[in-house]
Amino acid sequence: MTLSRSTLANRVLTALEAARAGSRASLRGSLAHGTADACSDIDVEWLVPAAVFPECLDVAPVLSAVQPVAAVRFSPDFLRSPVQRLVFVRFAGVPVFWRLDLDVRTEAADNRPVPAAEGEWSRPASALANALGAVKSVVRGRFDDARGLLDRGFERLGSADRATGDWAADITRLAEACVRREPELAGFAAEILAVA
16 A cells, blocks of 8 residues: 555654654644645654753654655754754655655744854755755746746855756756765655656
């Protein structure tokens, strides 16, 4: 039987709460509001006790019990926050759009970024996420959003290249540029290009 996105999301919630006593996991975003489309990801807030916040950031073992994890990446925006992290989890064996955006936070979290220093995060991985975002935007008919995502992706790589409006070619150029800089992204790039 094929796993549905809602089943995957519910299993994630259950696994997170079971992994840490006193924590609460809840859906956010389009899945929570009933407005999800085929491109929607899974947005989850995990509220954890402050005393165990650092331990809760090792989410791969917990989530691998739900579905094999292909990659875990932390947003640079909160990488140094003592009370909040935004974790991007890509599962293997499910559609590439079903990324888990996991907001791990304590009661003290205030959404104020405490950003990473240069070199503490992968610019190519971030730019490749922009390529996937551009695919979603094109599918949804949001072409200005797609252009902005692609342009910012190229900028993250230090490239003067920009979106042309030939979406498949633009997304391919950005994905290939990411892989040239970080070859281990090749598998993820191939998944993106397969849907582009």
